[in-house]
Amino acid sequence: MRGLLLWPADLSVRARRLVVGVLAAVTVVGAGALGYVWWAASSAAADADAGQSALASARRDVPELLSYDYRTIDQAFPKSAKKLLTGKFLTEYTELGASVVQPAAKRDAIVTKADVVEASVVAAEEDSVTVLLFVNQTTTSKDLEGPRLDGSRVRVHMTKDGDSWKISEFVPV
Numbered sequence: 001m002r003g004l005l006l007w008p009a010d011l012s013v014r015a016r017r018l019v020v021g022v023l024a025a026v027t028v029v030g031a032g033a034l035g036y037v038w039w040a041a042s043s044a045a046a047d048a049d050a051g052q053s054a055l056a057s058a059r060r061d062v063p064e065l066l067s068y069d070y071r072t073i074d075q076a077f078p079k080s081a082k083k084l085l086t087g088k089f090l091t092e093y094t095e096l097g098a099s100v101v102q103p104a105a106k107r108d109a110i111v112t113k114a115d116v117v118e119a120s121v122v123a124a125e126e127d128s129v130t131v132l133l134f135v136n137q138t139t140t141s142k143d144l145e146g147p148r149l150d151g152s153r154v155r156v157h158m159t160k161d162g163d164s165w166k167i168s169e170f171v172p173v
Contacts, residue, residue, distance in 0.1 A: 051124030051131075054158035057165035058131045059116045062156060065167065066114035066137060070105040077102055086159055086166035093170075109142040117151075127160040132173070 061084045068077055077097045085093055104110065118134040137150045157169035 050126050050160070051121040051129050054124070054129035054160075054165045055119055055121050055131050058133060058156050058158055058167070059119050061165075061167060062116055062133055062135060062154070063114040065170075066135065067112055068101070068105060069111045070109050073102050073105045084167055086161055087168045089168050089170060110139060111141070112137055112139045114138075122155065129158045129165070131156050131158065 064080055065084050078094060081090060081094050081097065105112075114135055114137045116133050117136050120132050122130040122132050124130075133154050133156055135152050135154060137152070139148045139150065140146075153173045155169075155171045155173050156167055158165045159168040
């Protein structure tokens with residue numbers, strides 16, 4: 001046993017350098033692998049946290065976005081859009097509201113209430129999350145005999161904007 005513990009002393013200078021070099025390389029590779037595993041785990045945790053945060057925002061914001069009352073739509077619609085949307089979708093939605101939704105709502109006395117009945121994260125990164133929502137909308141209007149219930153699925157892309165999440169894309173599926 002004693003000879004086994006002293007075997008490096010019997011090695012030549014060249015062999016000792018080789019052993020030290022191999023041990024150093026193994027240490028560096030091991031530290032690098034450990035660092036990568038730590039980074040991947042923390043990145044995955046950050047993505048998961050972002051997904052849950054964006055999902056909660058989407059569950060809260062989509063009903064506000066899709067619910068309106070013809071009596072208050074001229075003030076509420078653009079205000080909700082500015083508060084909840086971002087990017088190109090903000091412009092598109094505001095234009096659609098002003099040219100189609102608001103005039104039709106006032107003309108037909110439409111009141112719509114939306115509720116998210118189910119939701120899930122489809123993909124998540126730290127600043128960008130896609131969710132799938134199942135939405136029920138109850139609509140009344142002067143042309144309907146009673147409330148009408150419509151169900152739909154929408155894919156919503158959420159983008160981090162400072163400390164909050166905003167809707168940057170909204171696609172019925």
